[in-house]
Each structure stands twice: as C-alpha cells, then as structure tokens.
Amino acid sequence: MSQHHSRRESLPPSTPATVTVFASPTSWIESNALAQCQQVAALDGMIHVAGMPDLHPGKGAPIGAAMASTVLYPFLVGSDIGCGIAVFPMKLKRAAPEKLAARFPDLDRPLDPERDADDPAWAVVEGDVPAGHVEGLGTVGRGNHFVELARIETVFEPGHASRLGLAAGDLVLIVHSGSRGLGERILRAHTEVHGAGGAPDAAAYLAMHDDAVRWGSLNRRLMAARVAHALGAEPTEPIVDQCHNLVEVRDGVYLHRKGAAPGDGRDVLIAGTRGTCSYLVAAHAGPDANHSVAHGAGRKMSRADALRRGRAKHTVEELRRTPVGSLVVCGDRQLLFEEAPTAYKRIEQVISDLVDHDLATPVATTVPLVTYKTPDIGSTSRPDRRNHRRKRGRP
DNA sequence: ATGTAC
Numbered sequence: 001m002s003q004h005h006s007r008r009e010s011l012p013p014s015t016p017a018t019v020t021v022f023a024s025p026t027s028w029i030e031s032n033a034l035a036q037c038q039q040v041a042a043l044d045g046m047i048h049v050a051g052m053p054d055l056h057p058g059k060g061a062p063i064g065a066a067m068a069s070t071v072l073y074p075f076l077v078g079s080d081i082g083c084g085i086a087v088f089p090m091k092l093k094r095a096a097p098e099k100l101a102a103r104f105p106d107l108d109r110p111l112d113p114e115r116d117a118d119d120p121a122w123a124v125v126e127g128d129v130p131a132g133h134v135e136g137l138g139t140v141g142r143g144n145h146f147v148e149l150a151r152i153e154t155v156f157e158p159g160h161a162s163r164l165g166l167a168a169g170d171l172v173l174i175v176h177s178g179s180r181g182l183g184e185r186i187l188r189a190h191t192e193v194h195g196a197g198g199a200p201d202a203a204a205y206l207a208m209h210d211d212a213v214r215w216g217s218l219n220r221r222l223m224a225a226r227v228a229h230a231l232g233a234e235p236t237e238p239i240v241d242q243c244h245n246l247v248e249v250r251d252g253v254y255l256h257r258k259g260a261a262p263g264d265g266r267d268v269l270i271a272g273t274r275g276t277c278s279y280l281v282a283a284h285a286g287p288d289a290n291h292s293v294a295h296g297a298g299r300k301m302s303r304a305d306a307l308r309r310g311r312a313k314h315t316v317e318e319l320r321r322t323p324v325g326s327l328v329v330c331g332d333r334q335l336l337f338e339e340a341p342t343a344y345k346r347i348e349q350v351i352s353d354l355v356d357h358d359l360a361t362p363v364a365t366t367v368p369l370v371t372y373k374t375p376d377i378g379s380t381s382r383p384d385r386r387n388h389r390r391k392r393g394r395p
Numbered sequence: 396a397t398g399t400a401c
Contacts, residue, residue: 080397
C-alpha cells in the first residue's frame with residue numbers, strides 16, 4: 001500500500017469513508033467480505049463503499065461492491081477489466097436442450113484472423129480490434145463465465161419487456177465474459193510497479209482500461225455470433241450489455257465497480273446459477289448505492305469448499321442435468337463442482353434485497369435451457385480438442 | 396478471474 005507516500009496532504013480534508021451494505025439481516029454475507037469493505041474504506045482518498053447483496057470475499061478486494069474514491073486503484077477493478085453480461089435475442093425453430101447442446105461451437109478455441117478469416121462471426125467487428133489484441137478473441141474463459149441459451153419465463157413488467165422486444169417464451173442468449181488476457185496484462189503492468197497503490201497517471205490507466213472494456217463487449221458479441229451461426233440463427237444486437245468490472249469518472253471522482261453493475265436507469269441481467277433462473281431488472285440505484293446493483297447470485301462458498309463439499313453432495317450427472325431441465329456443457333469436472341448452484345446464494349434473496357432497498361425492479365426471469373462452460377470431453381463437434389493447438393499449427 | 400504461480 002502507499003503508507004510511505006501518503007497523498008493526503010495534497011487532497012481536501014477528508015472524513016472517513018462510509019460503508020453501506022445493501023442486504024437484509026438474514027442474507028448471508030461473509031464476515032471476510034465485510035472486513036474487506038472496511039479495508040477498502042480505509043484507503044487514501046476513499047469516499048464511499050457500497051456493498052451489494054451478492055457481496056463475497058475476493059482476492060484483496062471484495063466482489064459485489066462499488067467504491068468511490070479520489071484515487072484510482074486498479075486492483076479494485078481487478079484483472080478481468082471489462083467483464084460483463086450481455087443478452088441477445090435468439091430465434092430458433094426448435095429448442096430441445098440435448099440437440100442444441102451438441103451444436104454449440106468450441107468457445108475455448110480462439111477465432112484466428114487468418115485461419116478463421118471466413119468465419120461469419122467477424123461481421124460484428126467494426127474497425128480495429130481494441131488494443132490490437134486478437135489473442136483469445138471469441139473465447140469465453142473459465143471461472144463463473146458462461147454462455148447460456150435461456151427462455152423468458154415470468155414477465156413482471158410486460159410494457160418494459162415489450163420495449164426490449166421480449167415476451168414470455170422468447171429465447172435469449174446470455175453471455176458472461178470479459179477481456180481475457182488483455183485485462184490481466186493491464187493490471188499486472190500496474191501491479192508490478194505500484195502494487196496495490198493508486199495509479200499515478202490515471203489517464204494512462206484509463207486509456208488501457210477503456211480498451212479492455214470495449215474488447216470485453218466485442219468479445220461477447222463475437223461469441224453470440226459464433227453460437228447463433230452454429231445453432232442456425234441470425235446474430236442479433238444485444239438488448240442488454242452491462243460491464244460489472246470497471247472504473248468510471250463520476251461526479252469528479254473514480255467510481256470503481258468490482259462485481260457490481262451500473263444501476264443508474266439501466267437494464268441489467270443479474271445472473272442466477274447454472275441450474276436456476278436469472279433476473280432481468282430495471283435498475284435505479286442512487287448515490288447511497290454508488291449508482292450500482294448486484295451482478296449475480298454471489299458465491300456462498302469458496303471454490304475450494306465448493307469442490308470438497310460438492311464431491312460429497314452431488315454427482316456429475318445431476319450437475320449436468322439441472323432441476324429446471326437444462327443441460328450444462330462442461331468437460332471440466334472440477335469447474336462443474338466449483339460452479340454448482342449450491343455454491344452460490346439464492347438469486348431470489350439477492351433480487352428481493354435490491355427491491356427492498358429500491359435499487360431495482362424485476363422485469364422478467366430467464367430459465368436456462370443450455371449453459372455452456374467449456375467443451376464436453378468427447379464432444380462430437382471437436383473430438384481432437386486436447387491437441388487442437390498442435391494439430392492446427394503448420395503441418 | 397488468469398496463456399497465473401507454487
């Protein structure tokens with residue numbers, strides 16, 4: 001941290017930062033996550049920390065928080081700069097999960113500008129790829145990232161849904177992914193020199209950050225196009241695309257969001273789990289919430305705990321075929337357990353906490369049909385995936 | 396979360 005170079009004397013007299021957590025007393029919030037909020041509140045220049053109902057501990061900083069400060073701290077955004085969730089309308093004649101799951105493209109395999117030059121998904125790229133970073137383009141990544149074909153189930157606000165072109169029964173593709181290696185590279189470059197300290201040249205960081213935000217959004221569109229083509233549908237423009245790891249200049253200060261979506265009059269898809277509904281909400285969060293809402297259900301267990309407890313509690317079969325009848329495409333057994341629905345909080349509680357604090361209004365729920373995480377072992381679409389890098393190189 | 400870090 002910056003204990004040797006406090007910039008406080010150059011700043012206006014400051015009062016201690018405030019911390020507000022938007023959750024009900026019965027909602028499960030780990031004490032470690034609350035402690036991380038207090039640690040963030042103690043940083044130089046910090047003004048206000050807003051914890052969302054999906055708050056949980058992260059690496060150094062809490063996840064599910066919006067943090068306003070006069071100093072820009074790259075570690076408060078994290079490495080996956082530009083990560084977000086986009087929703088694309090999908091029109092399919094048939095929606096049998098088994099058949100669709102088998103047709104998903106391999107989203108671990110990047111789109112290569114030369115080898116895949118004729119891939120129709122490239123049509124979504126207008127102009128240059130941000131930062132000229134083509135590595136990993138069109139890939140979903142790991143962790144909590146996913147691409148999900150879902151159906152609009154309950155519509156709470158028919159007028160609002162209709163303005164988005166949605167009605168009950170419609171299909172949508174939900175894409176949760178970020179900037180892959182690009183954001184990681186940007187944070188690492190800062191951390192190698194400044195550690196967890198602030199960015200001395202905020203404009204320079206912001207220029208790279210903005211590239212990563214654009215890259216993440218482009219990547220979500222590319223994946224949606226890849227999937228649409230593979231399933232025989234037309235690619236569409238997203239009706240929702242909100243980034244939940246970013247920093248913006250607002251009211252003259254740096255508003256960092258880490259696992260928190262912009263909530264100032266925007267529509268946001270708040271992700272449930274691989275086996276439960278997600279919620280499309282109209283967000284209307286004010287200054288107390290740092291103009292932000294939750295980004296998902298939020299982890300209830302660490303990945304290590306989820307793996308240990310999940311192995312005793314679940315079979316691979318029940319995680320691949322969920323209680324709502326959806327299929328999870330995930331050839332990585334460890335990831336399947338780490339991402340088990342029981343490792344997450346109940347999305348209904350997160351949503352009701354947002355509603356009770358007047359931060360958001362539910363518009364509709366989506367129920368998953370197929371959630372894609374990573375190719376299945378023995379996937380018919382790409383039986384050679386373990387060797388594809390080598391095999392696809394020069395002969 | 397990550398073409399990571401032990």
